[in-house]
Each structure stands twice: as C-alpha cells, then as structure tokens.
Amino acid sequence: MKYDVIIIGTGLGGLVAGAKLSKEGKKVLLIEQHNKAGGCATTFRRRNFNFEVGLHEMDGLHPRDMKTKIFRDLDVLDKVEFITIPEFYRFTNGRYNITIPHQVSQAIDTLLEVFPDENDGIRAYFDQIIPVRGKKAGSEQDDTSIGEFLDSIIKNEDLKLALLGNLGYFGDDPYSLSLRYYSVAQGSYYTGGSSYIKGGSQKLSDHLAGYILKHGGEILFNHLVTGLKTHDRRITGVIYKKRRDHDSSFIEAEAEYLIANNSIPGLADLLPEQYGSLLNEQISGMEYGASLLTLYLGFNKAPRDLGNQFYSTCMFDPSVKTQADIKTNNRDDFSRRSFIFVDYSQIDSDLSAPGKGVGGICCIDYPDDWDGLDRKEYLLKKEETASLFIERLEKLIPGISSHIDHHETATSLTVRRYTLNPGGAVYGFAQTPGKKVFDPQTILDNLHIASAWGKTGGGFSGAIYGGYLCAFNILRQK
Numbered sequence: 001m002k003y004d005v006i007i008i009g010t011g012l013g014g015l016v017a018g019a020k021l022s023k024e025g026k027k028v029l030l031i032e033q034h035n036k037a038g039g040c041a042t043t044f045r046r047r048n049f050n051f052e053v054g055l056h057e058m059d060g061l062h063p064r065d066m067k068t069k070i071f072r073d074l075d076v077l078d079k080v081e082f083i084t085i086p087e088f089y090r091f092t093n094g095r096y097n098i099t100i101p102h103q104v105s106q107a108i109d110t111l112l113e114v115f116p117d118e119n120d121g122i123r124a125y126f127d128q129i130i131p132v133r134g135k136k137a138g139s140e141q142d143d144t145s146i147g148e149f150l151d152s153i154i155k156n157e158d159l160k161l162a163l164l165g166n167l168g169y170f171g172d173d174p175y176s177l178s179l180r181y182y183s184v185a186q187g188s189y190y191t192g193g194s195s196y197i198k199g200g201s202q203k204l205s206d207h208l209a210g211y212i213l214k215h216g217g218e219i220l221f222n223h224l225v226t227g228l229k230t231h232d233r234r235i236t237g238v239i240y241k242k243r244r245d246h247d248s249s250f251i252e253a254e255a256e257y258l259i260a261n262n263s264i265p266g267l268a269d270l271l272p273e274q275y276g277s278l279l280n281e282q283i284s285g286m287e288y289g290a291s292l293l294t295l296y297l298g299f300n301k302a303p304r305d306l307g308n309q310f311y312s313t314c315m316f317d318p319s320v321k322t323q324a325d326i327k328t329n330n331r332d333d334f335s336r337r338s339f340i341f342v343d344y345s346q347i348d349s350d351l352s353a354p355g356k357g358v359g360g361i362c363c364i365d366y367p368d369d370w371d372g373l374d375r376k377e378y379l380l381k382k383e384e385t386a387s388l389f390i391e392r393l394e395k396l397i398p399g400i401s402s403h404i405d406h407h408e409t410a411t412s413l414t415v416r417r418y419t420l421n422p423g424g425a426v427y428g429f430a431q432t433p434g435k436k437v438f439d440p441q442t443i444l445d446n447l448h449i450a451s452a453w454g455k456t457g458g459g460f461s462g463a464i465y466g467g468y469l470c471a472f473n474i475l476r477q478k
C-alpha cells in the first residue's frame with residue numbers, strides 16, 4: 001500500500017500533522033503501538049474516575065495564540081471544550097504561601113506585597129518573559145539559564161523559588177534551563193492564562209483522530225513500527241508488526257514522506273545503520289528532558305469541599321532554600337521531593353461524578369529511581385511512595401486521606417512503556433541554553449519531525465505547533 005505520508009505515533013504532534021495533511025487531501029497512515037490515540041495526551045478509567053495522564057494546564061489559547069488558529073482550522077474549537085483555570089498556581093514552601101494570578105499586573109502586585117524590596121527584580125523578570133511586539137526572545141548565542149538570569153536581577157531566594165513554582169513544566173534544574181525557552185513558555189501562561197480540556201485531554205486526541213478518519217486517513221492501533229526502508233537519501237517505506245503478537249509477521253507500507261512523532265533517539269534505532277549513526281552523531285550531547293511521576297487520586301468527596309481552594313499547588317520542600325537546591329531535591333527521597341498537586345475538582349473538569357473529585361500529585365522522576373528493581377520490589381516501592389505523598393497531602397489538606405477511593409502511581413518507567421520515549425522523557429530533549437536545533441533533512445530528504453523532540457519543544461503547545469509546522473513544510477514541498 002502506498003501513502004503520501006506515514007506518521008509513526010499518535011501523540012499530539014502526530015495527530016495535528018495527520019489532521020492538517022488529511023484535510024489538505026493527502027493520504028495519511030498513522031501507526032500507533034498503544035491501543036488509543038494521544039500518547040501523553042490520554043486519560044484512563046478506574047472505578048468511576050477518569051484519570052488525566054498528561055495535562056495539568058495548557059498555556060495560551062488567546063486570540064493571537066497560534067493554537068487558536070490551529071484549533072479553528074481543525075474544528076477543535078467546535079468540538080472540544082476548554083475550561084479556564086482560575087489562577088496560575090499557589091506556591092508554598094513552609095516559609096511562604098503565595099497565590100500567583102495569571103494576569104501580569106496582578107501577579108506583580110501580589111509579589112510586590114510579599115517582597116516589597118524586590119521591585120526592580122520583579123519588573124525585570126516580567127519584562128523578560130512577556131512578549132512585546134517586535135521584541136526578539138534573544139539569540140541562541142547569547143542565551144543563558146533562567147537560574148543565572150534570576151540571580152542577576154533578584155536577591156531574595158524565596159522570591160526566585162516562588163517564580164519557579166511550576167518549573168517542573170519545563171525541566172528539572174533552573175541552571176540548565178534555557179532562559180529563551182523558559183521566557184516564551186512561561187510568558188504564554190502569563191499572557192494567555194491557561195485552560196483544561198473538559199472531560200480530559202483524550203477528548204482532544206480523539207477529536208483529532210476522528211478528524212483524520214473523516215478526511216480519509218487511516219490509523220492503525222496496537223502496531224509497532226520496527227524499521228524504515230531507504231533509498232537514495234529518501235525514506236521509501238516503514239516496516240511494522242502487531243504489538244504483543246510474537247507470531248505476527250512484518251508488514252510493509254510505502255510512503256512519499258515520513259513523519260516521526262516518536263522520539264528522535266527511537267527514530268535512530270529504526271533507520272538503517274548508515275543513517276541511524278549519522279542521526280546519533282547529530283544529536284550527541286543533547287540531553288533527554290525530565291520525566292514525571294504521577295500519583296493519581298480518586299476522591300469520594302471533592303477536595304474543594306474539604307477546604308482546598310487551588311487548582312495547582314506547588315509544594316516546595318522547606319529544605320529547598322536556594323535555586324541550587326532544586327536539582328538536588330529532584331533526586332532526593334520521595335518524602336522530601338517537591339511536588340505539584342492538581343485538584344481537577346476546582347473546575348468543571350467532568351473527570352468524576354458530581355461531589356467526587358480527581359487529583360494528581362506530580363514530581364520530577366528518573367528511571368534510575370526504579371531501574372534494577374524486580375516486579376515485586378517495584379510495586380512495593382510504588383506503594384510506599386504513594387503513602388509518603390498521601391501523608392504530605394494530608395498536611396496540606398487535613399482530612400483528605402480518608403476520602404481516597406482509588407490511588408495509582410505511574411513512574412518514569414510507566415511513561416517510557418506507554419510512549420517509548422527514552423528515560424520516559426515527557427518534554428523531548430532538555431531545553432538547555434543555546435540548545436542546537438536538529439534538522440532532519442540533513443539526514444534524509446523526506447524525513448520530518450512532529451513531536452516534543454522537534455524544534456518547538458514539548459508540552460501540549462510545543463507538540464501541537466510542531467505537528468502543524470511539519471504539515472506545512474510537507475505541503476510546501478509538495
């Protein structure tokens with residue numbers, strides 16, 4: 001069978017690229033190893049709860065946001081409901097307890113009230129991250145880290161920590177996170193606010209998958225791409241097989257273009273040796289981004305009815321006193337590792353029955369927290385970790401632990417299993433200062449990337465932009 005475009009993976013980047021290309025009349029095939037569309041943008045059901053896998057909040061979605069145009073183009077705004085999140089986040093570290101609003105002027109006022117001596121630093125921070133027409137985000141060459149930038153403008157360490165409350169949305173260490181990248185991503189939360197998808201991110205993924213089918217595209221679930229065929233600097237086809245069926249035979253399909261929504265290191269493994277090693281050379285030195293652990297919680301009483309008033313609570317452990325402590329803390333024992341608690345019952349999320357609630361405790365996680373454990377030890381450690389986090393949540397919201405009907409822990413290994421991303425990375429490559437941009441066409445003429453691993457980076461926005469731009473590049477070439 002011959003297609004115009006074959007896409008490996010149905011993460012958001014792959015779905016958006018597939019939706020745009022099929023809308024423009026291209027014959028597309030998406031091959032997905034999991035049994036549902038979305039990659040990280042999925043939900044799963046346990047008892048009477050729908051648990052969100054990979055969305056706390058999506059930035060932007062204001063009239064000038066590129067996502068608004070993309071969503072309009074792909075009928076998303078007619079079919080998927082976005083709910084505005086009331087405030088950015090609550091930051092608490094045992095010394096301070098600050099609720100940061102989305103609106104810039106209100107955020108500045110809130111921070112000035114708590115840190116009146118830091119007027120210049122607070123204003124310099126927002127001057128840096130708020131996009132101004134005509135202002136450039138800075139070049140790759142003069143990029144620095146957000147950590148170094150904060151040190152240059154602010155003295156008070158707790159203020160720096162408060163501004164970095166949601167750092168886990170981008171990386172695990174302020175001193176290795178690009179200021180340029182951080183400014184664009186964090187700036188978007190402050191200019192456009194943030195939203196959640198009613199019913200969960202699966203609604204968006206299912207809409208895009210349905211859109212592809214409606215426009216004549218095909219999606220194969222439970223099939224794993226195992227290799228790529230090339231000729232004369234071009235990919236000519238893919239080899240794939242049924243997942244979890246050892247006897248299933250290999251199938252081949254031809255394509256004029258190949259889009260990788262899977263990880264770039266994973267792509268290198270699929271290519272014939274000569275191209276795979278070229279690709280590995282190009283990405284050598286680029287680090288994988290962080291992974292996340294999530295403790296999914298189903299409550300028989302909504303946390304808001306137990307007194308919680310915040311959608312996102314960023315709980316920094318009191319032992320984190322300076323920015324430099326953040327990286328160490330992310331490797332610390334789970335009894336001290338900082339976390340974010342997301343309470344979906346603060347909005348009309350539709351993830352549980354009325355009066356009940358769904359929440360998630362999320363922290364930075366690495367495979368080496370878990371590697372080497374046998375199955376029994378792994379399950380035991382997951383249970384112990386869940387207990388530690390529930391104890392810590394109880395201190396934040398007294399009484400909550402007696403209202404948990406279901407809990408379940410997903411680690412970096414879980415993310416790795418479901419996405420095949422190395423290290424369970426959820427945001428692609430780490431966004432280090434001056435990170436080089438990888439151009440797939442220097443390896444093969446018809447190879448394209450649409451994922452968190454590409455030019456536009458990770459998160460919902462990065463993957464969505466990446467998918468759309470990738471579709472445009474192909475349409476332009478054709």
Ligand SMILES: Cc1cc2nc3c(=O)[nH]c(=O)nc-3n(C[C@H](O)[C@H](O)[C@H](O)COP(=O)(O)OP(=O)(O)OC[C@H]3O[C@@H](n4cnc5c(N)ncnc54)[C@H](O)[C@@H]3O)c2cc1C
Pocket residue numbers: 008009010011012013014031032033034038039040041053054055056057058059169223224225226261262263266292293294362415418419420421426427428450451452453458459460461463
């Ligand atoms: C717990 C968690 C919380 C998050 N919170 C937020 C948030 O609040 N806001 C935000 O913006 N982002 C958040 N993210 C990050 C965001 O979800 C991801 O960065 C984004 O969805 C990645 O999309 P992607 O297109 O790169 O594909 P991925 O989601 O990585 O999916 C890749 C797909 O490719 C498939 N695949 C891989 N290899 C193969 C193969 N060989 N054959 C067939 N299929 C293959 C996989 O099965 C998968 O479906 C979170 C992620 C997680 C896990």
